[in-house]
Amino acid sequence: MLKKITISLVLFTVIIFAKPTVNVTVDRKNVDLRTPIRLTIQFNDFKDYPKYNLDLGSDFQVVGGPSQSSNFSWVNGKTTSTKKAIYQIVAKRKGNLTIPSLDFKYKGKNYKTNQINIQVSDRMHRNSSSANSKNIRKQRKNNNNSQIFIEPICKKTSVYLGESLVISYRLFTRVSIVNYNIPMVTSISGFMIDKQERVENPKVKMQTINGIEYKTADLFNLVLTPTEIGKLEIPMQKFRIELENAGGGDPFDSFFNFSRNKVINTIAPAKNISVLRLPNDEPKTFTGAVGNFQLSAKLSDSEIESNKAVTLQIIVVGEGNFKNFTFPKPKFHSQLQVFEPKMKENISVKNNKIVGNKTWEFVIIPEEKGHYKIPPIKFTYYDLRKKRYVTLTKSNLVLEVTQNKHLLEERMKNMTREEVELLNKDIRYLHLNEENLESKYYSAIKDFRNYLFFILGIILIFVYIIYSLYMSYILNNPLLIRRQKAFAVAENEINQLPDETVIAFKKISNIFNKYLADKLNLQSGELYLKEITEYYQNKKIDEKLLEKIELTWRNIEEKKFAPNLVSEKELDNIKVQIIDIMKKIEKIK
């Protein structure tokens, strides 16, 4: 309630007593074609925003805005009201250009602002040489930004190849900083980036430059290793810095929570570095260390049982390029089982130098008892102070190994019961005779004897197929069956003849008839002797057999008219003759 009353009172005072004024300002007067200019139109003691037409002529164009803000101030009993309209504008061409004056009418009164001259140059190259960075510094000094700038600080401008280089980006400021963003450096030509770190809780110091006192603080450290020889450039880096609002002292700002921080981009200029070649007389133990180091080495135990582990710790302490060297593995005794070392490093940037330590831990397992001398541990680096290679040596490390009494017990711990029992047993006895000799080049897969059953099976399949085909052929030829089975049928019927002679004779004559008919593929009723003789004459059979057939045929034919007269003996004779003839016929192909 009190706040509302205060505001109303202030507004009333402003309306009654204030005299309105207007002015136009820009944030920079020297710019390039792409850099936007912040143009601020400030209306002092206006009741509200007047209507105006922002005419920038043909040389400028608006690219952003307007963003509007208002504030009130009350200083020494005098109250002022300020309204701002902020535009982002860019120049359309280079040269000495003019932002025209602003004319407008407010409550019957004319207002006019001053013209502003702007110097517009070509586009600036961000990855340019130091000459450009000088321009930027000059430009920065010309601008209001000279109150704040960042310098890359490097103690050396000349380094050796492989030597680590620390660049600290130091902020110089006369204004209060709220926050800042550091750049993310992904690559620098000719350098390897070992480390980049934002300085946590930067220490603020005072420094006077050209009679002006600045607050300084290191914001960002970049640790680089040159990979090329010659003159190299570390390019400019862009920092985004948030400044505390200039009107921060105004109690109304905090009172009405109207304060707004200003964000600016500040560019740290490029830095030139000369990279020199290391001398060529490097020892064999040199692995790339450049700086100033100390070496220490120790064994975790100097006395140990066999098959137990001991650690050899090698530590390199000092300042230099810790990231860029390794430790040459010493040649250990062959009875010592040495594993690949575990490496640890602890480095930091202090006073623009890389300091810390690097540790290698070799796990060693001696297999047999004995007195083992660890070979001299040598570490070579290029000393930057002495300007020569220095080799550090650590010797006289000795390992006493005693017999491990618990080894067998330890091994038995991992064994099954069956395996422990086997330990006390002996191998099985010899085989006294060679049972089956085998060729050295024998291959069961290539031995056809192992495929006998397969071959038999396949033969069986073929036999079955042939049999099936034959059977189907026979079934489709009944005459053939008759001819082939004629003898078997006839013989069977003869054997089953009745005892009575008359009936038996009749039957036997039929059997003979039928047999011959079957053989000639004819019906038995259609059969005549002439046909039979012709058929067998064509077959060129023995003449005696043909005679015998004729005789037997005629004999039967004659006796057919008086079967009662056929005696038992005659019947038996006929039977024998018929069987004999049939057997002989069967032999004819």
Add this chain to the structure above:
Amino acid sequence: MKYNNRKKYSIGLFVIILILTVSIFGKNLNDERESLFKNGVSKYSQNKYTEAVEIFHQLENTDFVSFELYYDIGNSYYRIGKLGKAIQYWEKAKIIKPSNDDVDFNLKLANVKLQDRVVLPKPFLIFKYYKSIKQNIDIKKMLNYIGLLFFVTILLFILPKIFDNTSVKKRLLKFLFIPKYLLILIIFFLFLILFDTTNYKNNNDFGIVIENKIKVKTEPKEDADTIFILHEGSKVKILSKFDRKWYKVSYFDDKIGWIEIEKIGEI
């Protein structure tokens, strides 16, 4: 005609003489081998193991070998104290007779005495059995068994068809329906196992470390770094050969490195 008969007789005579010569000569050779083998056994019995090894190696250097020969060489080396060599020859014997109790026992005993012991996680039961089947398969026997099953299956298919009597035929067809298809399935699976086993045996060469301790190197060079160390008797898979001096080996399909050829006894 007479000439032809004489020719036939002379060829027959030649064949008979040839067969007799070969059989007599062969018998002599076999006798010689047998006596040499018995001599080796006798030296072993007299605790003259080195001499026994020498005699057995003479037999090994012929074109013919046997399970018993390899087994006995393995035993002789074990007695001398050369565990790696013993394992190498027992493994060779196991290739000829994969399921022999004596060689299995000796190998188990030797494995207990190895310095390098790798305890692998227990596999699934089915994989364990399958691995055991693969290791103990006698390819010769397996081929014969599959062949016999194949023959029986063919018989089962054909048998009902050769009967004329339709009722017997129907009964047989009904009765044999499941067994014959079951047999086909069994044959199929046996073939798969056989194929897998022969493929495994043909494509994987193994060797045994025959020196007390060897360094497995990162590359085939004497001054190369040592990756790991193996002791006598450890079994490695030989992956490739380099320059007739080095084997590229893997230990339990996990660690890979190079070993000088003379330090490995090829199985």
